[in-house]
Amino acid sequence: MRPGTSMLPLLFVFLWSTGFIGAKFGLPYAEPLSFLLVRYLLVLALMSVLALLSGAPWPSGGSQVLHLGVSGLLLHALYLGGVFMAIKNGLPAGVTALVVGLQPLLTAAGAGFLLGERVAPRQWLGLVIGLAGVALVVANKIGDLPLVAMLLPALAALFGITAGTLYQKRFCAHFDLRSGSVVQFLPTTICTALVAWSTESMRIEWTAEFVFALLWLVLVLSVGAISLLNLLIRNGSAVNVASLFYLTPPSTALIAWLVFGETLGAVAIVGMLLAVLGVYLARLPSR
Known part of the structure; x- marks a missing residue:
């Protein structure tokens, strides 16, 4: 990693973790896809103005546009849509994070085949330890839930973030x-609009809490965190980037403790430490 960028992974983890907090603030006032549609429209407007005013170069050729569009659908439409729908349907944010937490293992499995990246035994060990840590953090949140139906959107989100990371690294890094x-x-906005129009009422309560959550998710997540994710995918291996998602559930639990007063038990604290250790091992360079 280049000098001056060593703190970017930690900053990304913190910003990405706040997405669950923003969802908890905003979802009581809007259906998930309608919420995301407004978010995407604001991001499109903001980034379009920024690109035009700064004279940013636009993708050249239909192939590059196509690859960027596909990666956007996977990383944004499918991943975020799945996460928001899972939480709205009653799946606890911690359980949703655990399902998405399988991403580093799936990414490692696909990185060698699709990207030619070598995953060292030490990195595999770190991925397994990290997954165990994530499971401990959210173990007390599962309880007796009708998981099967609620898990489907979360599994779609898992596929989206895994496939999107590999696809972007391979075709449009x-x-x-x-x-x-x-x-x-x-394309994310168009796809989300079509599905929201056909499945939701698209009514929104414009409360102060919703506006705060919306602005946070637009400025901090869709602009800040997504830009950092793109930088990390560009500059690091797919396995290293994916391993950072193990830190999201512990980080989210810590933020929820600070913001909402949610308690952290001894088992969860041990899980947080294991997740940190797992990410450290997974991010050690292969030899």
Whole structure:
């Protein structure tokens, strides 16, 4: 990693973790896809203005546009849509994070085949330890839930973030973050609008809490965290980037403790430490 970028992974983890907090604030006032549609429209407007005013270069050729569009559908439409629908349907954020927490193992399995990346035994060990840590953090949140129906959107989100990371690393790792974001979010917005129009009432209660959550998710997540994710995918291996998602459930639990007063038991604290250890091992360079 280049000098001056060593803190980017930690900043990304913190920003990404706040997405669950923003969802908890905003979802009581809007259906999930309608919420995301407004978010995407604001991101499109913001990034389009930024790209035009800064003179950002736009993707050249239909192939690059196509690859950016596909990666956007996977990373944004499918992943975020699945997460928001799972939480709205009653799946606890911690359980949703655990399902998505399988991503590093799936990414490692696909990285060698699709990207030619070598995953060292030490990295596999770190991925397994990290998964165990995530399971401990959210173990007390599962309870007796009708999981099967609620898990389907979360599993779709898991597929989206895993396939999107591998696809972007393979086909469009290098692009301008300003104009490229516009190309990624355009098909995401269209797809989300069509599904929301056909499945939801699209009514929104414009409360102060909803507006705060919306602005946070637009500025901090869709602009800040997504830009960091694109940078990390560009500069690191797919396995290293994916391993960071193990830190999301512990980080989310810590933020929820600070913001909402949710308690952290001894088992959860041990899980957080294991997740940190797992990410450390997974991010050690292969030899």
